[in-house]
Amino acid sequence: MNQHEFQENHNNPAQNNQVRPIDLLLDEAWLRQAVQAEELVGGNIGAGLNWGSAFGDLMLTGELLGRLTTLRISLNKEVRLLINDWNLGAATKIAVKTARERILEKLRLPTPKVRQHIVMILGRDELYGEEFISNREVLRESLEILLTPQDWETIAVVAADSLKQQIIHQAGGEKLSA
Structure with missing residues (x-):
């Protein structure tokens, strides 16, 4: 189903108005129709919220x-x-770098729980009036959803390894005295 067909749908809440992509993403009826269209052709035409390969197109x-x-x-x-x-x-610098890599990975290939949270955050107009989202409570909640205990363990291991390597390098390059 293309945008033109969506606009012709009598159940369209945005009829006679310009369709905002965020509205399509949050419109359950449109998503159901898009998934049905995908099933009719027996393949992935980028409908629904299975972001996988369609995520890039959606975000364009x-x-x-x-x-x-x-x-x-x-x-x-x-x-x-x-x-x-x-x-x-x-170890701070490598810990931050690793955490950022994990965040990007979670945004690119979100789990259903992460996807649902992202959709909810993207739909909150009040968060996007400035250069950054200033509501730290929302951001901390998002980090709790995006970064799992396993992610934090990876961040800790990478940071500890980095610190270990720095200590070994420093100890090997300097004469140690008692």
């Missing part, structure tokens, strides 16, 4: 791409502030 719309970018940048900033508060010293 200006408004959604802008919101997703703002969300990602805001999450990156929040995770940096969080990790900086932990005083990890020399």
Whole structure:
């Protein structure tokens, strides 16, 4: 189903108005119709919320791409502030880098729970009036959903390995005295 057919649908809440991509994403009736159209042709035509390969196409719309970018940048900033508060010293930089990589991975290939949360956040107009999302409570909640205990364990292992390598390098390059 293309956008023109969607606009002709009598159940269209946006009839006679310009369709905003975020509205399509949140319109359950449209999503059902899109999934049915996909099933009719027996393949993935990028309908529904199975982002996989269709995620990139969905995010090419200006408004959604802008919101997703703002969300990602805001999450990156929040995770940096969080990790900086932990005083990890020399391991801070690699811990932040690893956390950011995990966030990007989760945004690219979201689980159903993450996808549902992202859709909800993208639909909250009040969060997108500034360069960054300033509601730290929303960002911390998002980090709790995106980064699993396994992700945090990976971040910790990478940070510890980095610190270990720095210590070994420093100890090997300097004469140690008692």
